[in-house]
Amino acid sequence: MDNFFLWLGMGLFFLVLLCLYRGVFGPGVLNRVAAISAIGTKTLVILLIMGYIYQRVDMFVDISMVYALLNFLGTITVAKYLEMSGEI
Amino acid sequence: MTRLTDDIIIRAVARIMIPFIQIYALYVIMHGHHSPGGGFQGGVILGASFILYLITHGLEEARARMSELKAGIFSASGLLIYSGIGLLCLILGSNFLDYGRLSLILKVIPAQARSLGILGVEIGVGITVMAVMFSIFFDISTGGIIPEDEEIKEENG
Amino acid sequence: MEVTVLIQTADKAFEILEKARNEARELLYSSAKIASETKSLEAKRAEQAFLSGAQHTKLAIRNYTLTFFMLFAFWVLLSGRLDLFHLTLGVLSCLLISYLSYDLLFANVRIGDIRIMFKRFFAAAPWFLSQIFTANLHVAYLALSPKMPIDPSILRFNTKLESDISWVALANSITLTPGTITIDIRDGEFFVHAIDKKVASDLDTGEMEDKIAHVFMEADHIYIQDILDVSRIFGELK
Known part of the structure; x- marks a missing residue:
């Protein structure tokens, strides 16, 4: 079962790399913001998988909740900034 | 960031989320000795909840809930808790922030007194971090312009 | 015959x-x-x-x-x-x-309703989950097929719902279903981006809106569940 979760985490890591390509080279700010938000979501799942592998799920759940909160807040802030500054 | 927008979705979701974020922040502060976290991390989460309120509900409503004056009082009182516990240890005849001596007042064994003392210090740190983070964000979002100044200027000019 | x-x-x-x-x-x-x-x-x-x-x-x-x-x-x-x-x-x-x-x-919840609301929410949850599952399969098919047969469009529709919290629930469940994203709500008018004709027509039937209205007990909609409730009371009266 550990092996399965390890491979699952590797697959998610590959998907994070795909999102990172969109975040670095993506045309326009909006693509980059969406890519960063998607990376945050995937990182959250990877953190939970790491918690399962290290057998400390209770600890990693706390960390991933903070990560989700800061990801949400960051995306909203950037979106609000783009709306207010009239770039889009 | 400073005007009242009509984003119904964001406003409603933030309205529902904010109390849970705050209770989570207090959980992180209080359980710093069992799980990851502590004063600084919990304070950051608590400050993030107020920042979320400011972003979604506009500057005026945020000022009604947590003004600059309140943030200043909170940051000072957090520091007061921190240094008060430290000075209490100093007065009781040991080093600064040496919580073992608090057992004389709390009537518990020194190990438990250390745990309680650390909890008090973490609470103080959390309050200060929350207030300072919020006031920094407040200053950035107002651009350093305080409304009283504007009113005075208008009255004069 | x-x-x-x-x-x-x-x-x-x-x-x-x-x-x-x-x-x-x-x-x-x-x-x-x-x-x-x-x-x-x-x-x-x-x-x-x-x-x-x-x-x-x-x-x-x-x-x-x-x-x-x-x-x-x-x-x-x-x-x-x-x-x-x-x-x-x-x-x-x-x-x-x-x-x-x-x-x-x-902020604006009628307190007597919360218990019925919870019951109806858990009754409606399996339908939403199945909807999300089928939409997931459809979007995966769209993404994996080499021709990429997408047909993006923006739908505008006026909703029957009244309270802001049910607007938000509808908007979030539209966004949660893959292929459709709620862009904005302006005075009860929804702007929804749909990736495909099929997804858009699924949304146009208004079934999801009916379910949300049922969960949040909006006043002027009558559903089969309501009729069943009323008929039970009728039997007791007779």
Whole structure:
């Protein structure tokens, strides 16, 4: 079962790399913001998988909740900034 | 960031989320000795909840809930808790922030007194971090312009 | 022969259902009317009897206690330590937080409805999950097929829903279903981006809106579940 979760985490890591390509080279700010938000979501799942592998799920759940909160807040802030500054 | 927008979705979701974020922040502060976290991390989460309120509900409503004056009082009182516990240890005849001596007042064994003392210090740190983070964000979002100044200027000019 | 009999019975059944529906609608309308009349009378009496502040204080106390208990349940769920020390800490923090933000969580919720709302929500949840699952499969097919047969479009529709919280629930469940994203809500008009004709037509049937309206008990919609509820009461009356 550990092996399965390890491979699952590797697959998610590959998907994070795909999102990172969109975040670095993506045309326009909006693509980059969406890519960063998607990376945050995937990182959250990877953190939970790491918690399962290290057998400390209770600890990693706390960390991933903070990560989700800061990801949400960051995306909203950037979106609000783009709306207010009239770039889009 | 400073005007009242009509984003119904964001406003409603933030309205529902904010109390849970705050209770989570207090959980992180209080359980710093069992799980990851502590004063600084919990304070950051608590400050993030107020920042979320400011972003979604506009500057005026945020000022009604947590003004600059309140943030200043909170940051000072957090520091007061921190240094008060430290000075209490100093007065009781040991080093600064040496919580073992608090057992004389709390009537518990020194190990438990250390745990309680650390909890008090973490609470103080959390309050200060929350207030300072919020006031920094407040200053950035107002651009350093305080409304009283504007009113005075208008009255004069 | 058998087919015509079947069609006739189906017609009859539909007729009966329609009649029951109309009856139920009239009944609900009249009851809603009575309720609103008594409510306005009560409000008038309350205005005469109390100062305007008294009602507000009552509402604030109700919100305060409700928020406190909800937050305390969340605290116990997070903490998992049931000794006296941690529970006391939890009570203190919940008191502090419900003092700081008692007016946020239950801003405009009618309190008597919450239990029915929960029941209906859990009854409607499997439908939403199945909808999300099928839409997931469809979008995966779109993404994996080499021709990429997408046809993006923006839908605009006016919703029947009334309260802001049900707007948000509808918008979030549209966004949660893959292939459709709610862009904005302006005065009850939804702007939805759909990736495909099929997804857009699924949304246009308004089934999701009906479900949301049923969960949040919006007044002027009648559903089969409502008719069943009313018919049970009819049986008791007879």
